[in-house]
Amino acid sequence: MFYWKECFYTRSDVIRWLANRFGGAHLDFRRQADEQHIDEIKNYFGLEMIGTNHKMLIGQEIADGRADPQRRPRIYDATELIAADSARIFAIGVASSAAALNSLLR
Numbered sequence: 001m002f003y004w005k006e007c008f009y010t011r012s013d014v015i016r017w018l019a020n021r022f023g024g025a026h027l028d029f030r031r032q033a034d035e036q037h038i039d040e041i042k043n044y045f046g047l048e049m050i051g052t053n054h055k056m057l058i059g060q061e062i063a064d065g066r067a068d069p070q071r072r073p074r075i076y077d078a079t080e081l082i083a084a085d086s087a088r089i090f091a092i093g094v095a096s097s098a099a100a101l102n103s104l105l106r
Contacts, residue, residue, distance in 0.1 A: 001082055014082040046077040
């Protein structure tokens with residue numbers, strides 16, 4: 001999903017960061033010194049959804065948008081976009097298996 005400072009990061013890495021460091025499955029207050037890359041990635045690239053338009057945000061533009069209470073709900077950083085896309089993929093998979101899953105419940 002990302003190539004950042006000579007390292008590749010997978011979808012699984014991003015989901016694990018969000019769950020372990022930012023809430024979700026649990027909140028881990030023990031941030032590692034070598035995990036600064038998570039904040040760097042979160043603050044490097046994002047999108048603002050304005051109706052059906054998408055505006056790319058880079059760096060400080062993300063922080064500026066999040067500081068505005070009117071804009072904050074429309075702004076997603078790169079890790080949030082990956083999590084939303086992962087949820088979409090999961091939902092499609094569950095929906096396509098609905099008949100098989102329902103048969104297990106009978």
